[in-house]
Amino acid sequence: MDLSSKVTSELSLDEQQASESSTASLAESQSILGGTNGDVRQSLLPPMGFGKHKPKMLLMGLKRSGKSSISNVVFHKMAPHETLFLEATTAIQKQNVMKFMDFQIWDLPGQIDYLSSSLDSNSVFSDVGGIVWVIDAQDNYLEPISRFTSAVVALTELYPSIRYSVFIHKTDSITEDYREDTIRDVMQKISDELFDEGLENPPVSYFPTSIYDHTIFEAFSKVIQGLVPQLPTYETLLDTVAASCRFQKVYIFEVTSKVYIASDTKPSDLSSYELCSDFINAIMDMYGLYSWDRPKTSSISPMDDERHQDVGAQTVEAMVCSARGNTVYLRELNAFLVFIGVSKEPNFQKEKAMVDYNIQMFQNTLLRVLDRG
Numbered sequence: 344m345d346l347s348s349k350v351t352s353e354l355s356l357d358e359q360q361a362s363e364s365s366t367a368s369l370a371e372s373q374s375i376l377g378g379t380n381g382d383v384r385q386s387l388l389p390p391m392g393f394g395k396h397k398p399k400m401l402l403m404g405l406k407r408s409g410k411s412s413i414s415n416v417v418f419h420k421m422a423p424h425e426t427l428f429l430e431a432t433t434a435i436q437k438q439n440v441m442k443f444m445d446f447q448i449w450d451l452p453g454q455i456d457y458l459s460s461s462l463d464s465n466s467v468f469s470d471v472g473g474i475v476w477v478i479d480a481q482d483n484y485l486e487p488i489s490r491f492t493s494a495v496v497a498l499t500e501l502y503p504s505i506r507y508s509v510f511i512h513k514t515d516s517i518t519e520d521y522r523e524d525t526i527r528d529v530m531q532k533i534s535d536e537l538f539d540e541g542l543e544n545p546p547v548s549y550f551p552t553s554i555y556d557h558t559i560f561e562a563f564s565k566v567i568q569g570l571v572p573q574l575p576t577y578e579t580l581l582d583t584v585a586a587s588c589r590f591q592k593v594y595i596f597e598v599t600s601k602v603y604i605a606s607d608t609k610p611s612d613l614s615s616y617e618l619c620s621d622f623i624n625a626i627m628d629m630y631g632l633y634s635w636d637r638p639k640t641s642s643i644s645p646m647d648d649e650r651h652q653d654v655g656a657q658t659v660e661a662m663v664c665s666a667r668g669n670t671v672y673l674r675e676l677n678a679f680l681v682f683i684g685v686s687k688e689p690n691f692q693k694e695k696a697m698v699d700y701n702i703q704m705f706q707n708t709l710l711r712v713l714d715r716g
């Protein structure tokens with residue numbers, strides 16, 4: 344029996360999918376911290392193992408397009424308005440940004456042409472899983488588009504496995520009417536130029552983004568998911584758990600960055616994302632007040648079911664129920680990842696024991712998948 348079918352047989356609630364999007368705010372909610380309160384970052388559970396997979400991602404684009412701002416806001420909790428004071432990047436900034444896997448982001452200075460023959464481009468582009476190309480949508484975007492398409496043409500031949508994500512950035516500065524047209528225009532121009540160069544189906548995805556709202560986190564989540572080799576397995580597991588526990592939307596979040604590495608396969612729902620990321624922020628803020636030093640028993644093996652159950656009793660668990668009947672349920676998975684789900688079920692609390700059991704099964708299975716790398 345494979346792991347996903349095992350989890351299916353162990354999960355026991357009936358399938359029911361709520362369709363409305365969640366609108367609860369934390370201000371109107373009542374928080375219930377259950378389980379053992381502790382530091383999400385000091386879990387007893389082992390960090391995620393990604394085997395030999397060590398992805399690297401490049402942040403590219405013209406100068407002042409917003410690359411360093413994105414990396415600072417998403418991965419270093421910088422407030423968006425503080426990016427106004429960032430100085431120009433003059434050398435490649437290499438950052439190990441997410442601890443849940445061996446993953447690096449390189450922020451490339453906008454003024455250097457890394458494809459020029461005078462540079463050793465192999466040292467930059469070898470081992471690259473994905474390139475995020477940032478285009479300032481409030482500026483004249485013809486030159487950035489042509490720089491991007493030239494790069495794709497040059498790199499496709501040498502590094503055919505690289506995926507490209509175009510961030511049509513600073514959309515907050517464009518009026519709403521004009522925004523859709525701009526996004527469509529950028530996409531059209533890029534695909535026309537690539538088509539003219541003989542690339543009919545280039546591996547390019549597009550994301551309208553701004554550091555002043557959640558779009559940048561949503562976009563980065565999707566980009567990073569492209570680097571997670573076991574994504575289809577996680578999605579299958581999350582679909583099963585969402586149906587069985589009557590969650591409207593479920594995610595696996597990386598707690599330090601508000602990026603989710605997998606979700607169920609229902610369409611993206613920005614309001615659920617906002618609710619979950621705000622809840623994680625609140626839990627992380629409470630860490631200083633409620634955490635305790637958990638004994639270090641690093642010998643715990645994800646393969647050992649009985650001990651796992653033991654550890655499960657000591658993991659961080661939190662639930663918040665709003666006056667409007669929305670519930671957000673959070674459960675620590677390992678040192679850097681949490682499961683989080685949004686439910687609109689009025690009877691969710693009554694079924695919590697069953698949900699706890701199901702999530703425990705999900706956690707056990709997930710850790711086994713991670714352990715296989």
Ligand SMILES: Nc1nc2c(ncn2[C@@H]2O[C@H](COP(=O)(O)OP(=O)(O)OP(=O)(O)O)[C@@H](O)[C@H]2O)c(=O)[nH]1
Binds near residue numbers: 429430552
């Ligand atoms: N309105 C708006 N401004 C942004 C956004 N992202 C970045 N900026 C601004 O854009 C300017 C340039 O940002 P940087 O992050 O320094 O740009 P960069 O691409 O790293 O530039 P180089 O280091 O020269 O390559 C800053 O003033 C940021 O505040 C955004 O989403 N919206």
